[in-house]
Amino acid sequence: MTTPARSADRTPAVLVLEDGRTFRGRAYGAVGETFGEAVFNTGMTGYQETLTDPSYHRQVVVMTAPHIGNTGVNDEDPESRRIWVAGYVVRDPARVPSNWRSVRTLDEELAAQGVVGISGVDTRALTRHLRERGAMRVGVFSGPAVRGADEAALLARVQQAPQMSGADLCGEVATTEPYVVPAHGTRRLTVAAVDLGIKGMTPHRMAERGIEVHVLPAHTTLEQLYAVRPDGVFFSNGPGDPAAAGHPVELMRGVLERGTPLFGICFGNQILGRALGFGTFKLKYGHRGINQPVQDRTTGKVEVTAHNHGFAVDAPLDRVTDTPYGRAEVSHVCLNDDVVEGLRLLDRPAFSVQYHPEAAAGPHDAAYLFDRFVQLMEGQRA
The missing domain is CATH 3.40.50.880 (Class I glutamine amidotransferase (GATase) domain)
Structure with missing residues (x-):
């Protein structure tokens, strides 16, 4: 289950990689939990096209650019009928979008489509970890899923998630x-x-x-x-x-x-x-x-x-x-x-x-x- 969140909230969130490394931050988008393969995207723009690219199905996307959401979301740029990423990881989400085509914030769009994300993460450190260890399974947990949660139990759930190798999607x-x-x-x-x-x-x-x-x-x-x-x-x-x-x-x-x-x-x-x-x-x-x-x-x-x-x-x-x-x-x-x-x-x-x-x-x-x-x-x- 997921519920809407606001980026300004202090709702706690945690990202758990399958090798046991964790990153703590705040909920971004929907509150809840999600699983997928952790990958990173190096684009400094085009986040709306990334989110709606069906090739990202079952992947949790880490954005290496530090500021995401600056231009908000519009209804002309989606590449498909919905957001396909399993989860979204950003460092500093925009507090107020600024673009003449923007109709809502990225945070609102993620929440409306039930996409669990996390902000306030050191995405540089996370990206370097993925470059050294390789893409791997990950879970993002926020809200009730985090409060009082045992990290070992969260890790066990991540390790039970399906892998991308062998997936016919x-x-x-x-x-x-x-x-x-x-x-x-x-x-x-x-x-x-x-x-x-x-x-x-x-x-x-x-x-x-x-x-x-x-x-x-x-x-x-x-x-x-x-x-x-x-x-x-x-x-x-x-x-x-x-x-x-x-x-x-x-x-x-x-x-x-x-x-x-x-x-x-x-x-x-x-x-x-x-x-x-x-x-x-x-x-x-x-x-x-x-x-x-x-x-x-x-x-x-x-x-x-x-x-x-x-x-x-x-x-x-x-x-x-x-x-x-x-x-x-x-x-x-x-x-x-x-x-x-x-x-x-x-x-x-x-x-x-x-x-x-x-x-x-x-x-x-x-x-x-x-x-x-x-x-x-x-x-x-x-």
């Missing part, structure tokens, strides 16, 4: 019914978008390019997908462990067999990796933020990009790989740690990236990838 966040995002102006192309946790800005970016987007549930069959007569197929971002997502992999293999132009983002990149026969693995603490340097190896250009992923594709950086669908290579790589950030097939019209070119909060260095998808579809049609 895309079906929990995807649409249950197909819907259409119409093209802006004249329709040039049609795309079937498989929703694994899609962000609202993604079909918007396609619609800007004259694409009519049919957003389909994660459990869509190959026959249902091709019933919309797509010029191209898109696989979205989403939460969970790609190794547990069997149906999307088989669906993508069916698309590759037909040779339809294909584009994947984030989880979609991991699904392409698995479809091609590569493995995936869990990163120590993941990439989450809007300031990650990635090199497009096909052009040599370096982009500053938006990320949200805790898993990555295990593919060789130094050679082309033969797959059941032709030759494949790593097209993009993270310059911080050499993690695979993109794949492309050399003999079929298919490519993917691990990051977010739609990037509602910015940056927009990677927006050209939607144009590359358009070129693939137009080339195939010609």
Whole structure:
């Protein structure tokens, strides 16, 4: 159970990591308890897009920027129908938001949607701990859950929470019914978008390019997908462990067999990796933020990009790989740690990236990838 809280309240709260380290603070958002995987986001802006990104399902997000909530909350920027984070951790929440688009405070929005948070935490120390020890399970407790609570008992409950490894979550966040995002102006192309946790800005970016987007549930069959007569197929971002997502992999293999132009983002990149026969693995603490340097190896250009992923594709950086669908290579790589950030097939019209070119909060260095998808579809049609 959760109840509303106000950031100005002194309601006590405690954050308990699965390795036993604790951080005390004050309730922020709803009062109660929540469990998830503790991860940190390095973005200094775009917190509303972060909160409503379905890829954060079952994760407790620690914001490394010290001041959060300065611009309040509006009704135009959400990336989906609700907040998806399991919990929220901030250092200094804004006392009064200041922005002409703001309609309510972040504290009020979190409380209204039952999201348990904690403020007054040394997020720098917490982030350094997660960088050293890795992302791990966490519980946030406030109000009656804290008063007189035995920390050992709280720790035991955290350690009983499910882990992210092995979690098949895309079906929990995807649409249950197909819907259409119409093209802006004249329709040039049609795309079937498989929703694994899609962000609202993604079909918007396609619609800007004259694409009519049919957003389909994660459990869509190959026959249902091709019933919309797509010029191209898109696989979205989403939460969970790609190794547990069997149906999307088989669906993508069916698309590759037909040779339809294909584009994947984030989880979609991991699904392409698995479809091609590569493995995936869990990163120590993941990439989450809007300031990650990635090199497009096909052009040599370096982009500053938006990320949200805790898993990555295990593919060789130094050679082309033969797959059941032709030759494949790593097209993009993270310059911080050499993690695979993109794949492309050399003999079929298919490519993917691990990051977010739609990037509602910015940056927009990677927006050209939607144009590359358009070129693939137009080339195939010609």
